[in-house]
Amino acid sequence: MRKSPPESLKRRIEAALFAAVLALGWRYPYLAYCLLVNVAVGIAGALRHGGRHGCGTFCPRGAFYSLLPDTGRKLPAGLLAKKTSLFAMAAMVAALAFLMRPATVRDWGRLFYAMIAFTTAVGLAGWLVFNRHFWCSVCPMGKICKAIRPGKSGIRVDAPSCVKCGLCAKACPFGFFPPGAARDGVFRDPDCLHCLRCAERCPKKALSFESAPPAPGQPLSP
Ligand code: SF4
Numbered sequence: 001m002r003k004s005p006p007e008s009l010k011r012r013i014e015a016a017l018f019a020a021v022l023a024l025g026w027r028y029p030y031l032a033y034c035l036l037v038n039v040a041v042g043i044a045g046a047l048r049h050g051g052r053h054g055c056g057t058f059c060p061r062g063a064f065y066s067l068l069p070d071t072g073r074k075l076p077a078g079l080l081a082k083k084t085s086l087f088a089m090a091a092m093v094a095a096l097a098f099l100m101r102p103a104t105v106r107d108w109g110r111l112f113y114a115m116i117a118f119t120t121a122v123g124l125a126g127w128l129v130f131n132r133h134f135w136c137s138v139c140p141m142g143k144i145c146k147a148i149r150p151g152k153s154g155i156r157v158d159a160p161s162c163v164k165c166g167l168c169a170k171a172c173p174f175g176f177f178p179p180g181a182a183r184d185g186v187f188r189d190p191d192c193l194h195c196l197r198c199a200e201r202c203p204k205k206a207l208s209f210e211s212a213p214p215a216p217g218q219p220l221s222p
């Protein structure tokens, strides 16, 4: 296991919220309705800033995984691109709904809790086998969000300030290296979470969030 840089207070609070729902949701199924809030935030983030913005700015589950120790292992190549998790999740929801036959508001809470608990178990298994952001790479909600306006916003790279130390890639959940993949000074990957861990870790302050591309005809750099 590798030592990781400390996560922000905001992410630690999100992680605590997730842990509380996980611990208490079986007893109080209404808590599991927070899953719908997460879905709404993800879609709003995708519509406003594009792609997986909601994943990086408000995802208690993602924040929870980010507090787990780093195993030092890489996530399998191509996992981000695979859409299998969408079909697997749809099959799981259909199977659970069939088995549980939710009829009341409380029943639906129990169904949502079952989804949260099962997918968390999958994420934890993925952490043990690969690394802590395994779930983020297969998350069906992330795959839906990334299809909405992918690449609208990105990470601006101030190339003259960058000393190519690679710390940003080490901090990135998926190992992205913005300075090496930026086009016209901006890194736009449909799987970038806009979490800004790379920018927080950069000793030269060479990275920042670019909220949207400039209008046609406008220069990319100020
Ligand atoms: S951490 Fe900053 S200085 Fe280091 S490679 Fe990344 S962008 Fe460049």
Ligand code: SF4
Pocket (backbone or CB within 6 Å): 056, 155, 171, 172, 173, 174, 175, 176, 177, 178, 191, 192, 193, 194, 195, 196, 197, 198, 199
């Ligand atoms: S490139 Fe930066 S903002 Fe994008 S996922 Fe990696 S750490 Fe987060």
